[in-house]
Amino acid sequence: MEAYDLIVVGAGPAGLAAGLYAGRSRLNTLVMESMMPGGQAAVTDALENYPGVGLISGPELTQRMLEQMNEFGAELATGEVTGIDARDGEFFVVAGGEERRSRALIAAMGTRYRRLGVPGENEFAGRGVSYCATCDGPFYKEQEVAVVGGGDSALQEALFLTRFASKVYLIHRRDEFRAVPVLGERVRAHDSIECLCSHVLKSIKGESGVDSLELLNKKTDETRELAVPGVFIFIGLEPRTDLLRGVVELDEAGFVPTDQDMKTNVRGLLAAGDCRVKALRQVSTAVGDGATAAFTAYRYVEEGEW
């Protein structure tokens, strides 16, 4: 069984920053990722608020992080992690039928988009129902689409979709957006975006793909049919921490509580980035988490400090 000083599960900005710092500290480090490296950032079309970089695409920024990490000697392994266990002060990670062990582990699995849970959502996922405008936006050139949500990502993605769609309906159950004001202003000023506030998506209808959405106007209690071939759902994130259940303490929503050094309630096990309990989930906060987690892991592995 291959043994490492440190295994990092997840190669988004937190995991990549952890790998960079751990590699630079000469810890024998493996970063594991089931999908493309970069996490949620890698499916973000445009990032403008990572300090010192300015406007950049998510894939480009995270690709740079990966190259930088490799320069410092941390290794990336691609494959779906199917098991994480803590035994006798060591960690065991299973991926592709192979088990690897490590002295310290950083959980950096990030989040996935939350589902709405309405009829038709699962049935038409990938056939008109999408959680990624970057991935699927270009399929809707000169067509009308709908976006569900009122937070930063919903508004960002609605703005992004105007590059392709002839019109974007923004369906939001409240009157006010939760998003930062600058995004609200841009959305309201945009000619191609129509805000359907106080509206709730009740069901998604279609035959081979999405044909229409059933909407409820919460103010008038009237139901309305909106004919669109695509709907993008951005109603928040949930942590990808299923494999940590029973291994480490999780909060009600499944996020990992840590202290400021990224320590969990299990010795040697740290969490970094979006999957931990924190106020603000951004690339800028993920890299800080990753660097700090790697530093704490280094002190644990080399000096036994916890």
Add this chain to the structure above:
Amino acid sequence: MEAYDLIVVGAGPAGLAAGLYAGRSRLNTLVMESMMPGGQAAVTDALENYPGVGLISGPELTQRMLEQMNEFGAELATGEVTGIDARDGEFFVVAGGEERRSRALIAAMGTRYRRLGVPGENEFAGRGVSYCATCDGPFYKEQEVAVVGGGDSALQEALFLTRFASKVYLIHRRDEFRAVPVLGERVRAHDSIECLCSHVLKSIKGESGVDSLELLNKKTDETRELAVPGVFIFIGLEPRTDLLRGVVELDEAGFVPTDQDMKTNVRGLLAAGDCRVKALRQVSTAVGDGATAAFTAYRYVEEGEW
């Protein structure tokens, strides 16, 4: 008196990131800095571990952060802050004889280099005694210099000084460096660096400038005279939090304790970056702090949440 939603004191990476995020959130934000923006990062010759950027000079990275912050509408004011006060739920900041007030305040004053406290140190500061290799290194072309310290910054600066000096003596009171191993390896492998481990600097001697250092070998108890015209002292940092004494809780060393949302024990007062109590002081962790502090300030100013 000019009034702001938020005043950020200090324009290093933490303050600039806070300004960027606060500006993007449409808080009326002023960032105040007594010196050149960029903080300690701006006097760092080469940064290689800020994720996603790769090798870059400190001034270039922080200049980019400043421009990005300005794009989002946060304002920079240059001038030495001489007073900070909290009264009636507001904050009052004095600079250049002018008082400004704000509803929230982010303390991001960073740190300054700690002094060794040996005879000759203050006398020859700026005349052979330096705390900044980037600033003063070029004065020692083809001369021999000494560096005091054994942490990351001491070793980084020793390596940097080899670009100018014909020889660098690295004086460290212990046998082992505290720095990350990669730096220790580079220093030990370097032809122009001679490590004087287990040596202590007792005094700095000279006439118009530094002429020699008096060193004590801790193992043999022998004293030795080292003739060099320059000595660079890198023995750690102390927080620039003098103005916060009596305003907010500080720890014994003067750092500001905060929770994970960067809240101090005073409502509306946050701290971010190197001046707060934290494990790892890096650009990567400073920007995460700054972003989080701005987010918490936004929720406090706009929604009254604390």
